[in-house]
Amino acid sequence: MSQRGPGDPGRLFEIHGPALYRYAVMLLADAAAAEDAIQQVFVSLLRRPAPIENEAHYLRRAVRNECYSMLRARKVRGDSGADRPLLEAIAAAPVAHDERIALEGAIRLLPPEQREVIHLHVFEGWTFQQVADASDESINTIAARYRYAIAKLRQTLTSS
Amino acid sequence: MKDHDIESALRRYRPVGPPADLHARLAPPRRVWPWAAAAAALLAVTLGARAGIGNLASQVPTVPDPMAQAVADLTQLLGGDAPARQMAELIIVEQQMRQERTREQ
Numbered sequence: 001m002s003q004r005g006p007g008d009p010g011r012l013f014e015i016h017g018p019a020l021y022r023y024a025v026m027l028l029a030d031a032a033a034a035e036d037a038i039q040q041v042f043v044s045l046l047r048r049p050a051p052i053e054n055e056a057h058y059l060r061r062a063v064r065n066e067c068y069s070m071l072r073a074r075k076v077r078g079d080s081g082a083d084r085p086l087l088e089a090i091a092a093a094p095v096a097h098d099e100r101i102a103l104e105g106a107i108r109l110l111p112p113e114q115r116e117v118i119h120l121h122v123f124e125g126w127t128f129q130q131v132a133d134a135s136d137e138s139i140n141t142i143a144a145r146y147r148y149a150i151a152k153l154r155q156t157l158t159s160s
Numbered sequence: 161m162k163d164h165d166i167e168s169a170l171r172r173y174r175p176v177g178p179p180a181d182l183h184a185r186l187a188p189p190r191r192v193w194p195w196a197a198a199a200a201a202l203l204a205v206t207l208g209a210r211a212g213i214g215n216l217a218s219q220v221p222t223v224p225d226p227m228a229q230a231v232a233d234l235t236q237l238l239g240g241d242a243p244a245r246q247m248a249e250l251i252i253v254e255q256q257m258r259q260e261r262t263r264e265q
Binding site: 031086095100118 | 171
């Protein structure tokens with residue numbers, strides 16, 4: 001059966017895949033595990049009998065669930081992503097190699113929930129309210145996670 | 161180092177993007193369209209018959225073929241010889257494939 005219709009994983013990946021992959025990389029702090037999560041989610045679309053109504057919302061939720069399932073099942077090895085970078089410099093920004101390494105090391109030490117808030121708020125530009133809605137948490141919880149994350153990053157970066 | 165410095169440092173980066181081959185791994189193999197397979201089979205049968213079993217073909221009762229008249233007419237227009245017939249068959253098959261494709265869209 002052709003899969004170039006609305007539920008075609010290839011078409012959906014073209015539209016949503018890169019952003020979802022970046023999200024998974026930050027949640028898992030492991031690029032290889034992020035590939036597994038994305039592959040799992042998109043391949044599962046082939047088994048869906050009905051089309052997806054809100055693709056972006058559905059896929060975001062599916063990737064989030066898959067990532068947290070992997071973390072709960074300890075399928076993500078703590079050190080497995082160390083050989084592959086988590087971050088890439090934005091083209092226009094002057095950066096130092098050491099800075100990226102230090103930031104990645106500090107990010108890896110954060111709990112997944114804090115990495116998620118950092119990703120959605122800093123890298124995707126979401127408001128705390130949007131993050132709260134997406135993760136079924138209160139805005140106070142999200143704001144607190146963000147503060148803890150920044151404090152932990154500062155502590156790690158200044159001590160290294 | 162202040163919170164603002166941390167945020168500024170983070171904003172100079174973004175998480176890495178997907179590897180180039182991930183998309184290819186997710187896209188299912190494309191279907192071979194039935195009309196393409198049918199056209200290829202028709203062409204193979206036609207060329208095979210012309211190459212080796214010309215005499216035998218004349219002994220087999222012919223099945224009415226809606227494309228046969230079109231091929232014959234076009235063959236005449238193109239000169240009426242063997243290369244003309246071969247060209248006519250290719251053109252008619254291609255035309256048929258295009259019509260099938262249009263109908264499916």
